[in-house]
Amino acid sequence: MASVVKEFFRTFVILYKGFKVTFITMFKKPTTENYPAEPVHFQARYRGIHVLQRDENGLEKCVACFLCAAACPANCIYIEAAENTADNRISDADRYAKVYNIDYSRCIFCGYCVEACPTDAITHGHGFELAPYDINAMIYRKEKLLEPWPPPKATPRPSTPSPVGATR
Amino acid sequence: MAETETKLISFTLNGQKLSVPAGTLVIEAAKQAGIEVPSFCYYPGLALQAACRMCLVEVEKQRKLATACTLVAEDGMVVHADTPAVHKARKDMLEFVLTNHPLDCPVCDKGGECELQDMTFTYGIDHSRFIEEKLHYPEEKWSPIVFYDAPRCILCFRCVRVCDEGMDVKALGVGARGVTSVIIPNESGQLACEECGMCIDICPVGALTSGTYRYQTRPWEMKYFGTACAHCSNGCKTTLSIRNNEILRANNRDHSGINGEFLCAKGRFGYDFTTNAERIRQPLVRKGGTLQPASWEDAIEEIARRLKQAHDTHGAAAMGVIGSNHITNEESYLLNRFARTTLGTNNIDHHRTADYAGLATALGSKAKDSMATMAQIEGASAIVLIANDATQQNPLVAWQIRAAVRHHAAHLYIIHAGPLKLQRQAAQSVDVPAGAEGRAVGWLATGSGDLGGKITGELEKFKEALAKEKDVVILFGANVRGAAVRNLVKFGSGLSGQTRYMSLGDYSNSRGAADMGVFPDRLPGYAPLSDANERGRWGKLWGKEIPPKPGVNARQMMQAALEGKLKALYVVGANPLKTFGVKAPDKIAGLDLLVVQDMFMTETAQRADVILPAASTYEKDGTLTNTAGEIQMVRRAVDAQGPRSDFDLLRILIHQLAQLGLGAAMKHRTPEAVLEEIRQNVRGYDVSIAGLLTGGTEQATSAPAAADGSYDVAADLVFSSQDDLFTSGTLGRYCSKLNSTKESKERPWSSSPTTQSWWSR
Numbered sequence: 006m007a008s009v010v011k012e013f014f015r016t017f018v019i020l021y022k023g024f025k026v027t028f029i030t031m032f033k034k035p036t037t038e039n040y041p042a043e044p045v046h047f048q049a050r051y052r053g054i055h056v057l058q059r060d061e062n063g064l065e066k067c068v069a070c071f072l073c074a075a076a077c078p079a080n081c082i083y084i085e086a087a088e089n090t091a092d093n094r095i096s097d098a099d100r101y102a103k104v105y106n107i108d109y110s111r112c113i114f115c116g117y118c119v120e121a122c123p124t125d126a127i128t129h130g131h132g133f134e135l136a137p138y139d140i141n142a143m144i145y146r147k148e149k150l151l152e153p154w155p156p157p158k159a160t161p162r163p164s165t166p167s168p169v170g171a172t173r
Numbered sequence: 174m175a176e177t178e179t180k181l182i183s184f185t186l187n188g189q190k191l192s193v194p195a196g197t198l199v200i201e202a203a204k205q206a207g208i209e210v211p212s213f214c215y216y217p218g219l220a221l222q223a224a225c226r227m228c229l230v231e232v233e234k235q236r237k238l239a240t241a242c243t244l245v246a247e248d249g250m251v252v253h254a255d256t257p258a259v260h261k262a263r264k265d266m267l268e269f270v271l272t273n274h275p276l277d278c279p280v281c282d283k284g285g286e287c288e289l290q291d292m293t294f295t296y297g298i299d300h301s302r303f304i305e306e307k308l309h310y311p312e313e314k315w316s317p318i319v320f321y322d323a324p325r326c327i328l329c330f331r332c333v334r335v336c337d338e339g340m341d342v343k344a345l346g347v348g349a350r351g352v353t354s355v356i357i358p359n360e361s362g363q364l365a366c367e368e369c370g371m372c373i374d375i376c377p378v379g380a381l382t383s384g385t386y387r388y389q390t391r392p393w394e395m396k397y398f399g400t401a402c403a404h405c406s407n408g409c410k411t412t413l414s415i416r417n418n419e420i421l422r423a424n425n426r427d428h429s430g431i432n433g434e435f436l437c438a439k440g441r442f443g444y445d446f447t448t449n450a451e452r453i454r455q456p457l458v459r460k461g462g463t464l465q466p467a468s469w470e471d472a473i474e475e476i477a478r479r480l481k482q483a484h485d486t487h488g489a490a491a492m493g494v495i496g497s498n499h500i501t502n503e504e505s506y507l508l509n510r511f512a513r514t515t516l517g518t519n520n521i522d523h524h525r526t527a528d529y530a531g532l533a534t535a536l537g538s539k540a541k542d543s544m545a546t547m548a549q550i551e552g553a554s555a556i557v558l559i560a561n562d563a564t565q566q567n568p569l570v571a572w573q574i575r576a577a578v579r580h581h582a583a584h585l586y587i588i589h590a591g592p593l594k595l596q597r598q599a600a601q602s603v604d605v606p607a608g609a610e611g612r613a614v615g616w617l618a619t620g621s622g623d624l625g626g627k628i629t630g631e632l633e634k635f636k637e638a639l640a641k642e643k644d645v646v647i648l649f650g651a652n653v654r655g656a657a658v659r660n661l662v663k664f665g666s667g668l669s670g671q672t673r674y675m676s677l678g679d680y681s682n683s684r685g686a687a688d689m690g691v692f693p694d695r696l697p698g699y700a701p702l703s704d705a706n707e708r709g710r711w712g713k714l715w716g717k718e719i720p721p722k723p724g725v726n727a728r729q730m731m732q733a734a735l736e737g738k739l740k741a742l743y744v745v746g747a748n749p750l751k752t753f754g755v756k757a758p759d760k761i762a763g764l765d766l767l768v769v770q771d772m773f774m775t776e777t778a779q780r781a782d783v784i785l786p787a788a789s790t791y792e793k794d795g796t797l798t799n800t801a802g803e804i805q806m807v808r809r810a811v812d813a814q815g816p817r818s819d820f821d822l823l824r825i826l827i828h829q830l831a832q833l834g835l836g837a838a839m840k841h842r843t844p845e846a847v848l849e850e851i852r853q854n855v856r857g858y859d860v861s862i863a864g865l866l867t868g869g870t871e872q873a874t875s876a877p878a879a880a881d882g883s884y885d886v887a888a889d890l891v892f893s894s895q896d897d898l899f900t901s902g903t904l905g906r907y908c909s910k911l912n913s914t915k916e917s918k919e920r921p922w923s924s925s926p927t928t929q930s931w932w933s934r
Contacts, residue, residue, distance in 0.1 A: 068280045070279030070280060070391070071390070071391040071393075071394055072279060075391075085389075085390075085417075086388055086391075087389070088387065098277075098280045099280050100388035123279045
C-alpha cells in the first residue's frame with residue numbers, strides 16, 4: 006500500500022516538474038510573434054540591415070573614411086570616395102562616399118562597422134527581410150541604405166512596432 | 174666623400190657599444206644599430222633643422238636633453254635613448270605638436286600612412302591638457318596638384334628644404350612666427366614651380382596633399398606595384414597605387430630603385446593617359462576610306478594577308494618598319510626579328526633621341542667600365558654636361574648632379590647653348606652657339622675648330638680644370654653625335670682619372686631600342702650588319718637568313734613612302750609623321766599598307782590602314798633600359814581593357830606570317846622567355862636575373878666587340894624631341910593631370926622672355 010502512495014507522489018512530483026513551465030507560461034502573454042501576419046517587435050539594440058544616417062541638415066554623415074570596410078571581418082563593405090564641391094555637397098566633411106555597397110550575402114551582422122564609425126554614420130536598423138530570388142540583389146547600394154530625406158512624416162521608430170515590409 | 178671621414182670612433186648608446194665613422198650623427202648611428210629614435214624634421218640628405226624635437230636623447234654629463242639629429246657622435250660619449258626622461262620628453266613634444274593638429278584623421282588623405290599617427294600610437298598620449306581653441310586656417314589650393322592644409326602642418330620644414338636643396342626651386346618658405354607659422358608658396362598664394370610633388374611626398378602628415386589623389390581612397394585599400402616610369406629616359410622607379418584596376422597614385426616612398434624617393438611631375442602625375450577617353454580600345458581597319466572597328470581575328474588576318482601580298486608583289490625592299498622609344502626591350506627585340514626575318518628587310522629604324530650607337534661603337538670593348546650609372550653621377554668628383562638641359566629633359570640626372578655638388582662638393586662643368594638652371598651649381602659654364610656643341614667637343618679633343626676667340630679661351634680653361642679631376646662623368650645630349658662622340662671619348666680617355674660616359678636620350682626605352690638593334694645597319698648589341706658572322710649568328714637564332722644589304726633609315730623610309738617606293742610600313746609605338754615633320758595628305762600616297770600599333774590616334778595612326786590598340790608600359794611585363802643602360806623590370810600593374818601588349822601582337826603576327834611562308838615561327842610565348850634569349854645573345858645584356866626580379870637595376874653595357882672609328886650618322890637622324898618637364902612626346906598630350914598645371918602651358922626654351930620662368934632658369 007505504502008508503495009502505491011509513494012509511487013503516486015513520485016509521479017505527481019515528476020509531472021509537476023515536467024509541466025511547471027507549461028503551466029506557468031499558459032497564463033502569460035505569448036512571446037512568439039505572429040509574423041508575417043502581424044508586425045515584429047524588436048529590442049532597441051537589434052542588429053538588422055544597416056542604415057546610413059544623415060545629419061540635421063540632411064547631409065550624409067558618412068565621410069568615406071573606409072574604417073568600416075577595414076573593420077569588417079567578412080570584407081563585405083565596398084566604398085568609393087569622392088571630394089565634396091560647393092555645388093555638389095553630399096556630406097559635411099571634405100569627402101563623401103560616392104559608392105557605398107554592403108554585400109548582405111557576406112555580412113555577419115557583427116556590428117564592428119558601427120563600432121568603427123567615427124561619425125556615427127552607419128548604424129544598425131531593424132530590417133531583416135533579406136531573402137531575394139537573385140543573389141545579386143543582396144548587394145545593397147548606398148541609395149537603399151541611406152535614411153530617406155526629407156524624413157517621412159510620423160516614421161515608426163523602433164519603440165513602436167512597424168508594419169512588415171516597411172521595417173528598417 | 175672625403176677620405177678623412179673613414180676614421181672610426183666608438184660611443185655608447187643604450188648601453189650598446191657602437192663604432193661609427195667620425196662625424197656620424199647620433200640619430201643615424203641609432204638607425205644603423207636598430208635603436209629607435211623618432212623624428213619628424215630630420216631627413217637624410219637635407220639640412221639639419223632640429224625643429225620637431227622628437228629625437229631628444231640623454232647624454233651623460235650634459236644637463237639638458239640633446240637633439241640626436243644634430244648631435245655628432247664623439248669618442249667615449251654615453252647616450253641614452255630609452256630613459257624615463259626621454260620618454261617623457263617625447264610625450265610632451267607630441268602633445269605640443271598636437272596642440273593645433275586637427276583630429277580629422279578619418280578624412281585626411283595621410284590617415285593610415287601618417288608619421289604623426291604612428292608616433293602618437295607608439296609614444297603618445299590619449300588626451301590633451303590644452304583647453305585653448307585650435308588655430309584654424311582654410312585649406313589653400315596652391316596649384317591643381319598641390320593643396321595645403323595649414324592646421325595639419327607640424328612645421329618640420331621638410332617641404333621647404335626639399336624644394337630648396339633637393340630641387341633647387343625654392344618655391345616654399347615659412348611665413349609668420351611661432352605657433353602661427355605657416356608654409357607659404359612663392360606667388361601670392363600660388364605655386365610657380367616644377368610641380369614635382371616632392372613636397373607632398375615628403376610631408377610626414379597630411380598638410381600637403383596631392384590634387385590628383387586626394388579623397389579617393391585610403392592607403393590600405395590599394396595594391397602597390399613597383400615599376401619603371403613610362404616617360405623620360407632616366408628610368409625612375411615608381412610605385413603605382415592601384416585600386417579597382419585603376420592607377421590612383423604614383424610615388425616612391427619606399428626609396429627603392431635608382432631614384433630613391435625622387436620623382437618629377439611626369440613620374441608622379443603623368444599616369445592618367447592609361448584611362449584617357451581617347452585611348453583606342455579595339456582594332457580598326459580602313460574600309461571604304463574610313464577606319465572601322467574590327468575583331469582581333471579580322472585585323473590580324475588582314476595585316477598578314479596584305480603584308481604577304483605586298484611582300485610577294487614588290488619584294489622585301491618595299492617593306493619598312495619603324496620602332497619605338499617606349500616599348501620594352503623584349504618587344505624591340507621581337508620587332509627586329511620580325512623585320513629582318515619575317516619581312517626579310519633591313520629597313521628598320523626608330524627616332525634616335527641620342528647617339529647611343531655612336532657611344533657604343535666609340536667605346537667598343539671599353540664599354541664595360543666606361544658607362545656611368547645614375548649612382549655614379551652622385552659619386553663623381555667632376556661632372557661634365559654637354560648639350561642637354563638636364564633639369565628639364567633628364568630630371569633624375571639633374572637631381573643626382575645637385576646631390577653630388579651639395580653633398581660631395583663635386584664640380585660641374587657645362588657646355589651648352591643658352592642659359593641653364595644647373596649653371597647655379599656649375600664651377601664653369603661655356604655658352605656656345607646652338608648646334609656648335611659638337612664642334613666644341615671637337616676642339617677639346619683635337620684643339621682645332623672654328624669657334625671664335627672667346628669660346629676657345631673659355632674651353633682652354635675648361636680643359637685645364639678637367640685635367641685635374643680624378644673621377645669624371647661626362648653627360649651629353651643629342652647634339653653630340655657621330656664623330657663628335659668619338660672626339661668626346663678621345664678627350665675623355667686622355668684625362669688622368671677615371672672617365673665615364675652617359676648619353677642622354679629622351680624616352681623611357683630609347684636606350685633599349687638602340688641596344689636591341691632597331692637600326693638599318695646594326696643588329697642587337699650594336700653588332701654591325703656588315704659582319705657576316707654576326708648575320709649568321711642572328712639568322713640561325715631567328716630561323717632565317719638576314720639579308721646582307723643595309724636598309725634605309727627612318728627619314729629615307731618616309732621619303733620613299735611618299736615617292737611610292739615603299740609599299741608597306743609597319744609602325745610600332747611611334748609617330749614618324751610628326752617626329753620627322755612629314756607633310757602628307759590624308760593618305761600617304763605610295764603606301765599600300767600602313768599598320769600602326771599605338772595607344773592613341775596619332776597623326777600617323779590617322780592615316781593607317783589597320784590600327785592595333787597597344788597596351789601601355791604600366792599594362793605589360795617586360796624590361797626597360799634607361800639612358801645609363803640600367804635595366805629594370807616593368808610589371809603589369811593594371812589590365813588594359815581591350816588593348817594587347819605589343820609583344821603579344823608581334824608574336825601573333827610572326828606566327829600568322831610564318832604560316833603564310835614568311836619567316837620562321839617562334840617558340841617563345843612570354844616576355845620572360847625572350848628576356849632569357851636576350852640575356853644569352855645580346856652583348857652586354859648578360860645581367861643577373863635575380864637582381865631584376867627583386868626590383869633592382871642591372872647595368873647593360875652593350876657595345877660591339879671592337880671600336881669602330883668610321884661610324885657616323887647624319888645630323889638629321891639623331892635629334893632630341895626637346896621635351897621639357899611637362900611634355901612627353903605624343904604620350905604627354907594625353908596626361909590631363911599633368912597638363913592641368915599652369916606651368917605646363919609655358920615652354921622653357923621659348924625665346925620670349927615673358928614666358929620664361931625664373932624658377933626654371
